[in-house]
Amino acid sequence: MSAVDRKDPAGMDNEVREKIHLEILKRTGAYHANDHILLPSGHHTSEYIEKTLVTTEPSFIEGLGAVIAKHFAQWPTDVVLSTGPGALILSHCVARAHPSRPIVAYGTKGIAGGRRRVTLPVEFQRLIRPGTKVLLIEDLVSSGTTLTLLINLVEHLGGHVVGVGCLWRRTSVEMAGRSVFSLVSRDFPTYSPESCPLCKKGVPLNQEFVRRRQTRRPSSVEESNPAD
Numbered sequence: 001m002s003a004v005d006r007k008d009p010a011g012m013d014n015e016v017r018e019k020i021h022l023e024i025l026k027r028t029g030a031y032h033a034n035d036h037i038l039l040p041s042g043h044h045t046s047e048y049i050e051k052t053l054v055t056t057e058p059s060f061i062e063g064l065g066a067v068i069a070k071h072f073a074q075w076p077t078d079v080v081l082s083t084g085p086g087a088l089i090l091s092h093c094v095a096r097a098h099p100s101r102p103i104v105a106y107g108t109k110g111i112a113g114g115r116r117r118v119t120l121p122v123e124f125q126r127l128i129r130p131g132t133k134v135l136l137i138e139d140l141v142s143s144g145t146t147l148t149l150l151i152n153l154v155e156h157l158g159g160h161v162v163g164v165g166c167l168w169r170r171t172s173v174e175m176a177g178r179s180v181f182s183l184v185s186r187d188f189p190t191y192s193p194e195s196c197p198l199c200k201k202g203v204p205l206n207q208e209f210v211r212r213r214q215t216r217r218p219s220s221v222e223e224s225n226p227a228d
């Protein structure tokens with residue numbers, strides 16, 4: 001944050017709000033800070049967020065969803081649209097708290113021919129029609145690719161994107177000319193081992209997140225007979 005931002009009372013408010021939201025995410029165990037973490041890429045960082053843990057506390061996520069809903073309350077909304085399990089949980093909370101009482105729909109993510117793709121199930125297609133007002137919700141935004149695909153999907157169906165809201169945004173890039181409302185706007189710098197200031201200070205390297213990917217497997221069970 002620049003000196004100019006710090007003098008601006010509205011900017012200060014944002015800073016305080018962001019700190020509160022960071023604390024909430026920290027309480028879910030999703031956000032790690034003041035550490036020296038090895039990333040799967042081999043780079044090092046001092047902060048890390050475990051996306052799957054972000055939506056595990058219903059009362060926290062309901063509260064955060066209500067903040068996003070309040071921000072967009074002035075814009076009538078017919079549908080809240082998201083994709084991915086975490087974003088869907090958040091979008092339910094946003095829709096529940098939005099005065100327009102919008103319905104909730106979701107797309108599915110996949111990769112086709114090496115390209116990322118978002119698909120709207122046929123059952124939902126009649127819900128987004130020409131003129132439908134759609135609020136897009138994401139949990140974590142990194143490159144913005146998923147959001148750009150969702151915007152294209154809505155516009156392809158003739159709908160109108162009234163806004164984009166998310167919990168955490170790592171980039172400040174605008175989505176197709178739309179500003180993104182995020183509870184936390186924060187990118188974590190990553191360093192190559194050679195240029196890492198934490199290595200230079202001699203802080204021990206936390207390899208837990210990489211190591212457990214290699215040694216742990218997701219828990220799974222299967223039925224004894226092949227499915228029909």
Ligand SMILES: [Zn+2]
Pocket residue numbers: 036044045193196197198199200205
């Ligand atoms: Zn380092």
